[in-house]
Amino acid sequence: MRYRRGDVVERAIAVLDEHGLEALSMRRLAGDLGVQPGALYHHFTNKDALLAAIAEEILRRGRRPAEIMAWDAEAHLLCLGLRDAMRRHRDGALLIAGVHRADAEALERPLRAALERGGADDDLARVGARTLLRFVLSHEGDDDADFALGLGLLLDGLRARLA
Numbered sequence: 001m002r003y004r005r006g007d008v009v010e011r012a013i014a015v016l017d018e019h020g021l022e023a024l025s026m027r028r029l030a031g032d033l034g035v036q037p038g039a040l041y042h043h044f045t046n047k048d049a050l051l052a053a054i055a056e057e058i059l060r061r062g063r064r065p066a067e068i069m070a071w072d073a074e075a076h077l078l079c080l081g082l083r084d085a086m087r088r089h090r091d092g093a094l095l096i097a098g099v100h101r102a103d104a105e106a107l108e109r110p111l112r113a114a115l116e117r118g119g120a121d122d123d124l125a126r127v128g129a130r131t132l133l134r135f136v137l138s139h140e141g142d143d144d145a146d147f148a149l150g151l152g153l154l155l156d157g158l159r160a161r162l163a
Contacts, residue, residue, distance in 0.1 A: 003033055005043040009053050013089060016054065021091035026050065048099075055099040058085050058092055059107075071118030072155050078110050079136050079151055086140045093140045107133050119162050128158050 003011075011033055015024050026047055030037040044050040062085020069077075086093040100107050111129035120128060135154055139147055 003035065003039075003043075005053070008033065008040060008043050008050075009057050012050060012054050013057065016092075016095065017090045019090075021094050024051075051095060052099050055096045058089055058096065061085060062088065071114045072159055074114040074117075075111055075132060075158075076151065076155060078114065079132055082107065082133075082136050083140050083147065086137075093137065097137045104130065104133060115158065115162075118158075120158075124158075124161060128161075 008029070012024065012029055015029055015032060019028075026037050026040050029050075030040055033039075040050070044053065059082070062081050082096075086096050089095075096107075108126075108129040111132050112125045115125040115128045132151075132154060135150060139150055142150070
């Protein structure tokens with residue numbers, strides 16, 4: 001049977017959820033799909049490319065619909081959406097943090113745009129977006145009340161800077 005790229009990513013997410021990031025390998029995934037490991041290289045040049053595709057799909061599923069709203073409400077929803085996406089899958093936070101460590105710009109971009117819309121200059125938008133992102137990545141395991149309080153504190157600080 002021939003698999004499309006989306007099929008491979010879907011099965012990889014299932015393997016991630018069932019066995020965790022440590023157990024996710026090209027060999028295991030190929031075995032689950034009933035193909036030779038080399039067949040996966042038709043879709044992904046290496047395991048890092050596969051992990052990036054998995055992370056992107058997890059994030060895509062976690063995105064909330066965009067609406068016209070105040071910058072701080074948008075930043076709040078972006079942070080909640082990222083946290084939800086990471087928590088939905090076993091080792092989701094570990095995967096997303098690892099894949100995007102080298103390319104944090106992809107995760108920071110929407111947060112930075114929200115801050116700029118709120119009047120932040122380049123420095124505040126860059127540092128504010130990075131701070132929010134790092135908070136979400138490092139506190140996804142907190143209980144909901146603690147996470148909400150911490151996120152609120154960060155947003156309060158940004159609001160004060162922008163006032």
